Amino acid sequence: MIVTVTLNPALDLTYTVDALVPHGTHRVSAVAERPGGKGLNVAGVLAQLGEPVVATGLLGGSTGARISDLLAGHGITAAFVPIAGETRRTVAVADGDDATGFWEPGPLVSAHEWTAFLDRFRALVGAGDVVALSGSLPPGVPADGYATLIRLAADAGAQTVLDTSGEALRHGLAARPDLAKPNAAELAELFPAEPAEPAEPAEPRAAGVAGAAGAAGASAAAAAGVLACGARAVVVSRGPLGLLASDAGGVWEAAPPERLAGNPTGAGDACVAALARGLRDRTPWPELLADAVALSAAAVAAPVAGSVDLDTYHRLLRALPPRT
Amino acid sequence: MIVTVTLNPALDLTYTVDALVPHGTHRVSAVAERPGGKGLNVAGVLAQLGEPVVATGLLGGSTGARISDLLAGHGITAAFVPIAGETRRTVAVADGDDATGFWEPGPLVSAHEWTAFLDRFRALVGAGDVVALSGSLPPGVPADGYATLIRLAADAGAQTVLDTSGEALRHGLAARPDLAKPNAAELAELFPAEPAEPAEPAEPRAAGVAGAAGAAGASAAAAAGVLACGARAVVVSRGPLGLLASDAGGVWEAAPPERLAGNPTGAGDACVAALARGLRDRTPWPELLADAVALSAAAVAAPVAGSVDLDTYHRLLRALPPRT
Numbered sequence: 121m122i123v124t125v126t127l128n129p130a131l132d133l134t135y136t137v138d139a140l141v142p143h144g145t146h147r148v149s150a151v152a153e154r155p156g157g158k159g160l161n162v163a164g165v166l167a168q169l170g171e172p173v174v175a176t177g178l179l180g181g182s183t184g185a186r187i188s189d190l191l192a193g194h195g196i197t198a199a200f201v202p203i204a205g206e207t208r209r210t211v212a213v214a215d216g217d218d219a220t221g222f223w224e225p226g227p228l229v230s231a232h233e234w235t236a237f238l239d240r241f242r243a244l245v246g247a248g249d250v251v252a253l254s255g256s257l258p259p260g261v262p263a264d265g266y267a268t269l270i271r272l273a274a275d276a277g278a279q280t281v282l283d284t285s286g287e288a289l290r291h292g293l294a295a296r297p298d299l300a301k302p303n304a305a306e307l308a309e310l311f312p313a314e315p316a317e318p319a320e321p322a323e324p325r326a327a328g329v330a331g332a333a334g335a336a337g338a339s340a341a342a343a344a345g346v347l348a349c350g351a352r353a354v355v356v357s358r359g360p361l362g363l364l365a366s367d368a369g370g371v372w373e374a375a376p377p378e379r380l381a382g383n384p385t386g387a388g389d390a391c392v393a394a395l396a397r398g399l400r401d402r403t404p405w406p407e408l409l410a411d412a413v414a415l416s417a418a419a420v421a422a423p424v425a426g427s428v429d430l431d432t433y434h435r436l437l438r439a440l441p442p443r444t
Numbered sequence: 445m446i447v448t449v450t451l452n453p454a455l456d457l458t459y460t461v462d463a464l465v466p467h468g469t470h471r472v473s474a475v476a477e478r479p480g481g482k483g484l485n486v487a488g489v490l491a492q493l494g495e496p497v498v499a500t501g502l503l504g505g506s507t508g509a510r511i512s513d514l515l516a517g518h519g520i521t522a523a524f525v526p527i528a529g530e531t532r533r534t535v536a537v538a539d540g541d542d543a544t545g546f547w548e549p550g551p552l553v554s555a556h557e558w559t560a561f562l563d564r565f566r567a568l569v570g571a572g573d574v575v576a577l578s579g580s581l582p583p584g585v586p587a588d589g590y591a592t593l594i595r596l597a598a599d600a601g602a603q604t605v606l607d608t609s610g611e612a613l614r615h616g617l618a619a620r621p622d623l624a625k626p627n628a629a630e631l632a633e634l635f636p637a638e639p640a641e642p643a644e645p646a647e648p649r650a651a652g653v654a655g656a657a658g659a660a661g662a663s664a665a666a667a668a669g670v671l672a673c674g675a676r677a678v679v680v681s682r683g684p685l686g687l688l689a690s691d692a693g694g695v696w697e698a699a700p701p702e703r704l705a706g707n708p709t710g711a712g713d714a715c716v717a718a719l720a721r722g723l724r725d726r727t728p729w730p731e732l733l734a735d736a737v738a739l740s741a742a743a744v745a746a747p748v749a750g751s752v753d754l755d756t757y758h759r760l761l762r763a764l765p766p767r768t
Contacts, residue, residue, distance in 0.1 A: 135546050217467070
């Protein structure tokens, strides 16, 4: 079973207006509501693929209740822990040209609520499960919150995929997740200067490498830095350049065979969905990266985050023979 | 007892941002939530004054549930009828200079839900009550919805105050509300050209009139037009120019003794709160208009709609001796 963790979910609202007029009053012609937050995007993609998935995390208030209702409509099993605070909203105002975003701050989580979540997590996660840990930590959750969850999952015999940034990523890596999925910006934040050469540099396996010395050189070095921080494997998402994976056994790359126009929000979450499924199924790196590239691109082709365009996914999978 | 009717309530959200950047992403530093819609503003002012008030109308979904929670926190008795649709939100983005507003459309109300509301209204309203009918009608409620409620209230021995616009106002007036409170813009919409002289022009009572032949001339003629449409009395709100009242017995005016800076949203609702209380207590026009002017101005001095600045209210009441 795959378990997605969303500690700071959101109700994502999209308002359609004719044109954005600062200091004007706008009658919104259409309102779209969806469960938001990176972990819920991962769960949405897995549910769309027909994979069993349980979404857990923290939800509060009437906004949290609305998210629960929407998840039920998407066929996602929800196992959230209630909190006293109101779950946040995000509002995106789409005017035909582009969108203007407003992000509410997350609610404050009490120490008692965090303890209740840890209890729920222990009860939920078992041997053979894969846990995807995605997104920011809300105020009140300790900076090493993901590290604690990674250790609990390992104790239970489950694997973990970590997709976060900043301090939460730094602390999480030290707990040795099975896979970390930073993007280029998150890597740059983690290693503001060029990362030091890791103590045990991963040795590229020639068969799996394409151009590791070229454009991928910097990413490969940063990926090695992530391994040195504690991750057992790392996949760096690089937008249209595709994915670079690294573990103790080598480095692999895969790139989309074509450039897709669309909405890149949620592409990283679709990538995590593919990686979590691949970890569960012990899929070899070449097949796994091809799948993750195709699913990420299919998310770009879908209009909203948390879903993929299945036609694009299957078309790209056929065009992306795994490099073996 | 005063009963406020809000058929198209809203959850009013105010987002504080540093500056509004079109097509940018904004971290909202503060979120304020309040029950919105004109009828709920009237109820909020009455509750703040310590007057018994029951708020009824239509509420749906998790947004409706949130409004119920907020009303309980404001000490307002709520007697809403549930609907299947989601109650709307409004978002105001305040950037220090001014606010940018986004108004969601109201939910569709089914014929069955409207019938359920009429049953609830019949059960709720009794002899001696005053019913304030405020704001727009949501989709699905017939254009003569307020007219139906005015007739039901009259049958029960209750009085009515109508504060709406457009077709809902036109239909409502024909049902002979005890008082209508249009503002200048609503009057201009009701009478696109100069209104015809009513068949029985109201005769100004000299003692109560100040400058009826001056700036108030047009308003007095329009007020007479409202009476000709069916209202038993009318109060026209004219912003800083104050109020003009008219009934079969004459015309009265009152204006604020000073110009107040602040937020004019909700001033008309505070006026309706004063008028509803005055109808209940059979307060004579001069005292009633002085009270309504002071309470409207006190709403301008309060930061958000649905509340008044009590110090301003009492100070203006002392400066506004009723003209007898």
